[in-house]
Amino acid sequence: MPLDSKPGLPDRQFDLVGTRPLRPDGVDKVTGRARFGADVTAPGMLFGQILRSPHAHAHIRRIDASKALALDGVKAIVTNQDFPDLTPGNADLQAVLANVMARGKALYDGHAVAAVAATSPAVARKALALIEVDYEILPHVTDVEAAMLPDAPVLHDDLFTEGVEPKPTKASNIAKRHRFGHGDVAKGFAAADVVVERTFRTEAAHQGYIEPHACLANVRSDGSGELWVCTQGHYMVRNTCAALLGLDASRLRVTASEIGGGFGGKTTVFIEPVALALSRKAGRPVKLVLTREEVFRATGPTASTCIRVKIGVKRNGKITAGEAELKYQGGAFPGSLVELGAMSAFACYALENVDIVGYDVVSNRPKLAAYRAPSAPMAAFAVESVVQELSDKIGVDPIELRLKNAAEEGTKSAFGPAFGRIGLRQTLEAARNHPHYKAPLDKNQGRGIACGFWFNFGGNTCVSLNVNIDGTVGLAIGTPDIGGSRASMCLMAAEELGIPYDQVRAIIADTSSLGFCDMTDGSRVTFATGLATISAARDVIGKLCGRAAAMWGIPKDAVLWEKGHAKPAGDNAGKFPPLSLKQLAAEASNTGGPIAGHYEINADGAGVSFGTHIADVEVDPETGLTRVMRYTVCQDAGKAVHPSYVEGQFQGGAVQGIGWALNEEYVYGADGRLQNAGFLDYRVPVASDLPMIDTVIVEVPNPGHPYGVRGVGETPIVPPLAAVANAISAAAGVRMTEVPMSPPRLLKAIGEKQT
Amino acid sequence: MLRVKLGGPLMSQAGGKTEFEVEAATIREMLSRLGELHPGLKPVLDRGVTVAVNGTIYRGAHLATIPEGAEVYILPPLVGG
Numbered sequence: 001m002p003l004d005s006k007p008g009l010p011d012r013q014f015d016l017v018g019t020r021p022l023r024p025d026g027v028d029k030v031t032g033r034a035r036f037g038a039d040v041t042a043p044g045m046l047f048g049q050i051l052r053s054p055h056a057h058a059h060i061r062r063i064d065a066s067k068a069l070a071l072d073g074v075k076a077i078v079t080n081q082d083f084p085d086l087t088p089g090n091a092d093l094q095a096v097l098a099n100v101m102a103r104g105k106a107l108y109d110g111h112a113v114a115a116v117a118a119t120s121p122a123v124a125r126k127a128l129a130l131i132e133v134d135y136e137i138l139p140h141v142t143d144v145e146a147a148m149l150p151d152a153p154v155l156h157d158d159l160f161t162e163g164v165e166p167k168p169t170k171a172s173n174i175a176k177r178h179r180f181g182h183g184d185v186a187k188g189f190a191a192a193d194v195v196v197e198r199t200f201r202t203e204a205a206h207q208g209y210i211e212p213h214a215c216l217a218n219v220r221s222d223g224s225g226e227l228w229v230c231t232q233g234h235y236m237v238r239n240t241c242a243a244l245l246g247l248d249a250s251r252l253r254v255t256a257s258e259i260g261g262g263f264g265g266k267t268t269v270f271i272e273p274v275a276l277a278l279s280r281k282a283g284r285p286v287k288l289v290l291t292r293e294e295v296f297r298a299t300g301p302t303a304s305t306c307i308r309v310k311i312g313v314k315r316n317g318k319i320t321a322g323e324a325e326l327k328y329q330g331g332a333f334p335g336s337l338v339e340l341g342a343m344s345a346f347a348c349y350a351l352e353n354v355d356i357v358g359y360d361v362v363s364n365r366p367k368l369a370a371y372r373a374p375s376a377p378m379a380a381f382a383v384e385s386v387v388q389e390l391s392d393k394i395g396v397d398p399i400e401l402r403l404k405n406a407a408e409e410g411t412k413s414a415f416g417p418a419f420g421r422i423g424l425r426q427t428l429e430a431a432r433n434h435p436h437y438k439a440p441l442d443k444n445q446g447r448g449i450a451c452g453f454w455f456n457f458g459g460n461t462c463v464s465l466n467v468n469i470d471g472t473v474g475l476a477i478g479t480p481d482i483g484g485s486r487a488s489m490c491l492m493a494a495e496e497l498g499i500p501y502d503q504v505r506a507i508i509a510d511t512s513s514l515g516f517c518d519m520t521d522g523s524r525v526t527f528a529t530g531l532a533t534i535s536a537a538r539d540v541i542g543k544l545c546g547r548a549a550a551m552w553g554i555p556k557d558a559v560l561w562e563k564g565h566a567k568p569a570g571d572n573a574g575k576f577p578p579l580s581l582k583q584l585a586a587e588a589s590n591t592g593g594p595i596a597g598h599y600e601i602n603a604d605g606a607g608v609s610f611g612t613h614i615a616d617v618e619v620d621p622e623t624g625l626t627r628v629m630r631y632t633v634c635q636d637a638g639k640a641v642h643p644s645y646v647e648g649q650f651q652g653g654a655v656q657g658i659g660w661a662l663n664e665e666y667v668y669g670a671d672g673r674l675q676n677a678g679f680l681d682y683r684v685p686v687a688s689d690l691p692m693i694d695t696v697i698v699e700v701p702n703p704g705h706p707y708g709v710r711g712v713g714e715t716p717i718v719p720p721l722a723a724v725a726n727a728i729s730a731a732a733g734v735r736m737t738e739v740p741m742s743p744p745r746l747l748k749a750i751g752e753k754q755t
Numbered sequence: 756m757l758r759v760k761l762g763g764p765l766m767s768q769a770g771g772k773t774e775f776e777v778e779a780a781t782i783r784e785m786l787s788r789l790g791e792l793h794p795g796l797k798p799v800l801d802r803g804v805t806v807a808v809n810g811t812i813y814r815g816a817h818l819a820t821i822p823e824g825a826e827v828y829i830l831p832p833l834v835g836g
Binding site for chain 1: 809810
């Protein structure tokens with residue numbers, strides 16, 4: 001759907017888009033009325049709990065639940081026997097099924113092996129302790145490089161590396177090899193004056209959402225069911241659960257609760273089939289709420305990685321070649337998303353010679369889940385660290401070096417396609433012109449720059465827009481609101497209809513009330529659901545004009561819509577006083593019936609997104625503690641529909657990236673068990689750790705959206721790892737190649753430099 | 756005639772070939788012809804791919820038309836957070 005603004009004509013002016021009204025869900029959230037995943041109950045409800053493997057890798061020889069079943073108050077127990085493989089050979093669904101409940105082998109510490117539904121949480125907990133599981137403990141591997149070794153314990157006997165020829169005959173932990181690039185890197189490196197090659201490592205980070213996974217399942221005796229669930233995609237939950245449990249999609253109605261954070265971690269199915277299976281077996285509703293420890297042990301963090309990067313540059317600042325080898329482990333099942341790291345690694349640069357290889361590796365860790373711009377932050381950490389080092393070596397300002405090599409419209413990306421209209425250069429210029437970039441630094445302080453990229457995408461989206469009898473408007477959308485999207489949708493609908501913002505109310509419809517919608521992911525909602533909302537509003541406007549035309553007795557095309565009113569298109573159309581939306585709504589029953597608009601689309605044309613970050617840090621050389629003193633995000637939003645929420649996305653992404661850079665990591669013991677499954681030992685940044693994150697919204701319109709919108713939610717987490725690393729390097733004189741750059745690691749590096 | 760380029764694991768699954776010429780007017784036709792011509796690619800194509808046509812990324816709109824002479828890339832599926 002093209003931009004409304006046309007070349008050579010004045011840009012479209014907006015009345016509401018670009019303003020900052022209060023979010024419609026705000027009052028409920030601050031008063032505690034909003035209903036999250038664990039906030040609902042049902043008559044006769046049981047409490048579900050899951051028994052998890054204490055071993056990283058083990059054969060399950062036998063499960064004996066007889067003692068637990070005999071316990072008073074226990075109503076149902078499920079094991080893998082209750083989850084037959086009903087998937088039609090779909091490897092992705094089979095992986096979900098095997099992750100939901102272990103099949104033959106427990107593949108990681110925390111892998112579900114059985115579940116109980118009981119009349120109270122205490123009884124359920126007691127029943128779990130009575131389930132006897134006979135394990136044969138197997139050798140395990142949790143490190144990505146160790147998992148790739150020829151003698152590593154193999155998780156899956158049927159996993160043969162894809163993407164290599166000839167196809168291997170021996171199973172291994174390497175699921176896929178990806179390759180991207182063009183040109184001749186050997187020639188490019190030969191032409192370089194300076195070449196830097198380094199290897200970087202990043203540990204897994206969790207999305208750290210405040211609300212644990214929770215759901216309430218209710219399967220009736222006729223096989224129909226309902227599910228209330230905290231998720232980023234209730235249609236995905238419905239389809240996956242229906243496929244795994246052999247239910248008709250039409251007989252499973254899924255409602256998305258309010259969501260206390262997702263960041264990609266709630267784009268998966270973990271507990272929902274378990275709750276449904278328990279409810280089906282017990283014949284009663286079952287509520288299942290994970291503990292924080294379970295969230296860490298059994299829901300997906302990011303990949304952990306090892307990335308080698310080599311870049312060559314001429315003394316004039318022109319990059320001649322880039323090469324990268326990325327190894328990502330994504331837990332016990334294929335799908336580390338290394339390909340997204342490989343594709344995004346050099347996306348910020350116009351390179352004639354580039355070669356990128358990525359390895360998708362399995363290990364004895366929980367199945368990965370997406371986390372904001374999945375896989376891109378680690379790749380950017382490696383590439384942007386080397387770019388900084390090159391700028392230091394040739395004595396060129398880091399922003400200048402990036403501007404000399406910045407991707408722009410028409411640039412052939414490192415992953416293949418040429419970019420359309422993009423705003424990387426504008427974000428770099430915004431950073432260079434920001435007062436932050438020129439501000440003085442004190443002792444032990446340093447400044448770092450880094451750029452980031454994310455693809456953004458559209459996807460399947462339905463929207464219904466209903467005109468109420470009083471002229472207010474109800475908007476039904478199918479993408480859970482995880483970042484203020486209801487406010488943005490109301491703004492866009494009101495903008496089109498020419499009515500006040502508070503006359504439009506948006507709800508997240510359940511799966512039985514609106515056609516299929518993809519998840520809230522990929523920074524797609526403001527783009528795709530927004531596009532569908534605008535189109536549904538224009539559908540309504542067409543109908544309103546039709547009603548006015550009928551009331552006036554003139555052709556429909558002789559009526560136009562302007563600022564909330566139907567008007568004759570010109571003098572020839574006749575002289576009639578304008579009819580407001582309110583007047584037309586009041587007459588609807590007598591002029592043809594209810595007025596509603598609808599739109600459904602698989603939206604394409606989402607514009608890619610770039611950002612540039614500036615980080616100032618202060619390093620305490622005595623302790624290795626790093627404090628972020630100042631931080632600025634400059635990012636292209638295309639068009640900011642609600643600038644406050646765009647800024648909020650910039651700030652939230654930056655904060656999560658800073659946490660990953662400095663503190664957050666999964667720590668595994670020699671036994672393959674997670675050592676820090678709680679917020680005390682897995683430390684996310686809190687408000688007192690950080691300065692106010694400054695933001696600059698750059699607006700280079702996306703030609704694929706009527707207002708020019710680009711997704712903004714993911715790009716801001718891409719640069720922080722490298723921006724902070726580059727600032728630490730400037731402050732402490734050490735190049736950190738491992739994330740997180742926690743005090744012990746930094747202190748060690750400082751010590752090694754001094755000796 | 757379209758020139759189609761491959762990225763990701765597909766690069767190693769067509770006998771080392773990374774560029775193909777196929778006759779097709781839509782993404783759906785292009786994927787179907789490519790699978791017929793190179794059966795080794797078919798399982799990966801069937802599992803889902805991303806297609807870029809002149810830089811615009813298509814995840815599922817397979818009825819989209821491909822202009823003559825367009826730059827077409829087949830890439831791994833995109834997911835987001």
